[in-house]
Amino acid sequence: xTESEQSDDTLVAQALSGDRAAFGTLVERYQDAVYRxxxxxxxxxxxxxxxxxxxxxxxxxxxxxxxxxECSFASWLFRIATxxxxxxxxxxxxxxxxxTTSIDAPSRATNSERPMEPADPRATSxxxxxxxxxxxxxxxxxxxxxxxDYRAAVVLRDVEGLDYDSIAAVLEVPxxxxxxxxxxxxxxxxxxxxRMYGVPALETGSDGWLR
Amino acid sequence: MNRFDDIEPRLHDLxxxxxxxxxxxxxxxxxxxxxxxxxxxxxxxxxxGNLSVLRDDRAPAQFAGRVLAAIERDEAxxxxxxxxxxxxxxxSLAAVVLFSVLAGLWVATLARRDGSYESALSDRAPGGTPAxxxxxxxxxxxxxxxxxxxxxxxxxxxxxxxxxPAGADxxxxxLDELLRTSRQRQLEIxxxxxxxxxxxxxxxxxxxxIVKGSEPEPTSPPATATLAPEGGVWSGALSxxxxxxxxxxxxxxxxxxxxxxxxxxxxxxASKAKAPAVPAAAGGKREQAAPTLDTLVLRVRYPSTGxxxxxxxxxxxxxxxxxxxxxxxxxxxxxxxxxxALAELRERHRGRAHLLExxxxxxxxxxxxLREEGATVRVLTATTVEEKDAVPARLAWIDLDPTTLGPLxxxxxxxxxxxxxxxxxxxxxxxxxxxxxxxxxxxxx
Numbered sequence: 001x002t003e004s005e006q007s008d009d010t011l012v013a014q015a016l017s018g019d020r021a022a023f024g025t026l027v028e029r030y031q032d033a034v035y036r037x038x039x040x041x042x043x044x045x046x047x048x049x050x051x052x053x054x055x056x057x058x059x060x061x062x063x064x065x066x067x068x069x070e071c072s073f074a075s076w077l078f079r080i081a082t083x084x085x086x087x088x089x090x091x092x093x094x095x096x097x098x099x100t101t102s103i104d105a106p107s108r109a110t111n112s113e114r115p116m117e118p119a120d121p122r123a124t125s126x127x128x129x130x131x132x133x134x135x136x137x138x139x140x141x142x143x144x145x146x147x148x149d150y151r152a153a154v155v156l157r158d159v160e161g162l163d164y165d166s167i168a169a170v171l172e173v174p175x176x177x178x179x180x181x182x183x184x185x186x187x188x189x190x191x192x193x194x195r196m197y198g199v200p201a202l203e204t205g206s207d208g209w210l211r
Numbered sequence: 212m213n214r215f216d217d218i219e220p221r222l223h224d225l226x227x228x229x230x231x232x233x234x235x236x237x238x239x240x241x242x243x244x245x246x247x248x249x250x251x252x253x254x255x256x257x258x259x260g261n262l263s264v265l266r267d268d269r270a271p272a273q274f275a276g277r278v279l280a281a282i283e284r285d286e287a288x289x290x291x292x293x294x295x296x297x298x299x300x301x302x303s304l305a306a307v308v309l310f311s312v313l314a315g316l317w318v319a320t321l322a323r324r325d326g327s328y329e330s331a332l333s334d335r336a337p338g339g340t341p342a343x344x345x346x347x348x349x350x351x352x353x354x355x356x357x358x359x360x361x362x363x364x365x366x367x368x369x370x371x372x373x374x375x376p377a378g379a380d381x382x383x384x385x386l387d388e389l390l391r392t393s394r395q396r397q398l399e400i401x402x403x404x405x406x407x408x409x410x411x412x413x414x415x416x417x418x419x420x421i422v423k424g425s426e427p428e429p430t431s432p433p434a435t436a437t438l439a440p441e442g443g444v445w446s447g448a449l450s451x452x453x454x455x456x457x458x459x460x461x462x463x464x465x466x467x468x469x470x471x472x473x474x475x476x477x478x479x480x481a482s483k484a485k486a487p488a489v490p491a492a493a494g495g496k497r498e499q500a501a502p503t504l505d506t507l508v509l510r511v512r513y514p515s516t517g518x519x520x521x522x523x524x525x526x527x528x529x530x531x532x533x534x535x536x537x538x539x540x541x542x543x544x545x546x547x548x549x550x551x552a553l554a555e556l557r558e559r560h561r562g563r564a565h566l567l568e569x570x571x572x573x574x575x576x577x578x579x580x581l582r583e584e585g586a587t588v589r590v591l592t593a594t595t596v597e598e599k600d601a602v603p604a605r606l607a608w609i610d611l612d613p614t615t616l617g618p619l620x621x622x623x624x625x626x627x628x629x630x631x632x633x634x635x636x637x638x639x640x641x642x643x644x645x646x647x648x649x650x651x652x653x654x655x656x
Binding site for chain 2: 023024031036046050053057061155157187189193
């Protein structure tokens with residue numbers, strides 16, 4: 001069995017015994033998710049998101065001995081990421097309140113500093129790619145406008161695909177709270193997108209994707 | 212209420228696949244019949260479907276390598292690495308040790324300062340001010356004068372178990388000085404906040420207006436800016452009264468043989484409960500207790516108003532009974548059941564009826580009105596706040612914050628019982644902060 005096929009628990013045990021490569025495998029396994037979580041929940045730009053993601057893994061490595069397996073490694077890791085993000089965002093927001101910013105400065109909400117790698121195999125034609133980028137841009141913009149709590153729930157559920165219980169473990173809130181935050185977050189996004197961009201659902205195909 | 216409000220959560224549950232087949236079928240039937248709801252559902256469906264475009268985001272290339280390199284660097288940093296391996300509680304322990312050291316230094320500094328003050332008193336004695344050791348009986352007249360003769364049980368030749376007469380009187384006087392100066396330090400607050408709730412400038416309060424028979428202490432150190440040495444100002448008079456009436460030595464420590472024997476056996480249960488850290492103040496180790504003003508003051512307060520009244524021989528049989536009468540404090544607050552004395556007072560003060568309304572009058576307003584009518588108002592004593600205390604008729608009371616001497620409850624009562632009004636009782640319960648209950652005796656003309 002290769003390292004990449006081993007379970008998280010096995011890799012954690014190996015990492016605890018000093019196997020750096022095992023921890024490297026865990027990093028590779030979750031780096032994209034962690035990166036997305038810190039980026040989407042914190043509204044920071046790509047460079048800062050990379051720093052936060054790196055710090056998340058660094059903290060996880062330092063705290064690995066305290067990982068008791070009470071939840072999945074992924075949930076534990078995502079919890080570190082969200083806590084770090086929330087703390088950092090709070091600090092940044094406090095700093096931003098004390099500083100003045102140029103009105104010409106690019107908005108953090110655009111998140112377009114770094115081109116994203118296209119991942120969806122359906123977006124093959126240039127037109128489809130453009131449309132897809134437009135949808136992505138619109139959703140990114142809308143995401144930045146909803147409360148942090150709602151955004152975290154939406155990102156963990158609808159972007160990362162975690163179930164309610166896992167989200168509750170990550171956010172350290174009851175499942176009922178996850179549910180209400182998720183619903184309210186989605187409603188807020190729907191309203192923003194509908195108000196700003198019309199009624200996208202009517203312009204989509206039967207599979208829900210923009211045509 | 213939006214007509215979708217109750218159905219909306221189910222739309223999300225449908226999207227998340229959290230409905231059972233029956234519920235799902237019902238909801239889909241509903242969607243088929245309601246175009247608006249269906250449109251809303253499709254918008255949500257579109258949103259959830261397209262949120263996954265954000266999964267396009269990927270960590271930058273070589274990210275894992277950079278993380279591992281960062282870990283290497285982190286581990287290589289010797290100090291940080293070692294520090295991180297230390298148990299977390301060590302940090303807390305270090306903080307506790309540091310705090311203890313700082314607190315010890317602070318206490319030592321205060322003790323040294325009080326020692327210096329004591330030396331200064333000794334040095335000052337030959338220069339006209341009564342010498343602490345040369346005139347052991349000088350404190351007794353002072354106390355008796357200020358308390359209006361109520362402290363009649365103290366004899367000049369009192370003895371002290373530990374140091375003999377001279378030592379006891381010296382300690383008593385030093386403690387008295389300490390209390391007085393500490394009190395003055397506490398009273399060095401802006402004039403607008405000085406004493407009770409009286410916001411008037413001190414100059415507007417006539418001397419002797421409040422405290423009858425209170426005279427300046429000949430042995431008092433120079434008064435502060437907010438303290439009028441001639442008396443009459445709230446803060447000054449209060450300070451003198453508090454100092455004089457504090458039953459620590461020499462003012463109130465009984466020297467009757469029976470009481471001396473009791474004192475020799477240590478503090479009473481009540482005083483133990485109030486201030487377990489103070490016994491040193493009564494003997495020769497006062498440097499240890501001196502810096503803690505509140506402890507000293509609390510030690511010399513009475514455990515209850517009833518005790519205080521009895522101590523000052525103010526509580527007659529009915530008063531003492533009232534003080535212990537739980538039923539009394541539950542007396543109704545309705546006007547028809549007010550004590551006859553208050554009703555009578557209200558009748559005679561029709562123009563100032565508002566002063567006597569519950570929860571409307573500040574103490575100073577009430578006392579102003581009473582003084583204008585010729586009533587004599589005296590601060591009798593102070594004691595710790597105890598909710599069970601009951602106050603005899605014609606006694607107003609106010610609770611003071613122990614640090615600022617500002618009022619905890621800015622109301623005065625002429626009721627027979629403390630906390631008779633329900634609202635007041637509730638507030639008393641909500642503010643159980645230990646403080647001083649100053650009893651104010653109102654002698655009607």
